[in-house]
Amino acid sequence: MNTLLRYWLFQLPAIVILGLVLMLIVHYPQWISLPMALILWLGWILKDALLYPLVRPAYVMESRHGTDQLIGLHGEVTRALQPEGYIRVRGELWRARLFPSDNSGSGKPSDASDARRGARVRVMKADGMLLLVVPADAPISAARSNASESGTPTSGTTIISNDN
Numbered sequence: 001m002n003t004l005l006r007y008w009l010f011q012l013p014a015i016v017i018l019g020l021v022l023m024l025i026v027h028y029p030q031w032i033s034l035p036m037a038l039i040l041w042l043g044w045i046l047k048d049a050l051l052y053p054l055v056r057p058a059y060v061m062e063s064r065h066g067t068d069q070l071i072g073l074h075g076e077v078t079r080a081l082q083p084e085g086y087i088r089v090r091g092e093l094w095r096a097r098l099f100p101s102d103n104s105g106s107g108k109p110s111d112a113s114d115a116r117r118g119a120r121v122r123v124m125k126a127d128g129m130l131l132l133v134v135p136a137d138a139p140i141s142a143a144r145s146n147a148s149e150s151g152t153p154t155s156g157t158t159i160i161s162n163d164n
Helices: 003-027 034-059 066-070 140-149
Strands: 074-079 084-089 092-098 120-127 130-135
Touching: 003 034, 066 120, 074 092, 084 130, 092 120
Parallel strands: 092 130
Antiparallel strands: 074 084, 074 120, 084 092, 120 130
16 A cells, blocks of 8 residues: 555545534534535645645655664674674674675675675675675675575565665
8 A cells, every 4th residue: 555545544534524523513503604614624635635745754664674674784893704793783783694795696605804893894684683794895786686696594674775
C-alpha cells in the first residue's frame, strides 16, 4: 500500500465524522447554513491535503530493523578481520567478517590488508549479529554483484547505499 493511500485512509474517519457532525448542526439547531458547512468540510479536506507533505515521513513504512539499519554505513576496524574481527559503527562495537571480494562468488574474503586495524569499511549485509563488510573504497556496484552471487546466508537484508 503506498504512502498517499495510507494517509487518506487514516484521514477518512475524521472527514466522515466531521461531515456527519456538520449535517447535524445544519439540520437540528441550524447554527450554520449548508453552504457554510460545506465550506468548513472542504476546508478540512484541503487542510489534510496541504499537511500531507509535512507528515509523509511518518507514513512511510520501513522494513529496516535491528542490524538491517547498519547496511550501507561506514565503520572502522578495531580488531583485524582474520577471518572475523570487530568494527565500530555509530560508536558501537560489532563482530564483522570481510565480504567475499572475488567475482567468482567462491566466498574467499578480501585481501588481508583491507582488514587491518583502523581501516574503513562499509557494511554490506547483516547475518544475525555478524556484519559482512567490504573496504570503504570498494565500488558499490562490484559489492552488489558479489552480494547477489554469494551463498552467504542473511536475514533477508538488501544492500543499500547510505554513505554516512
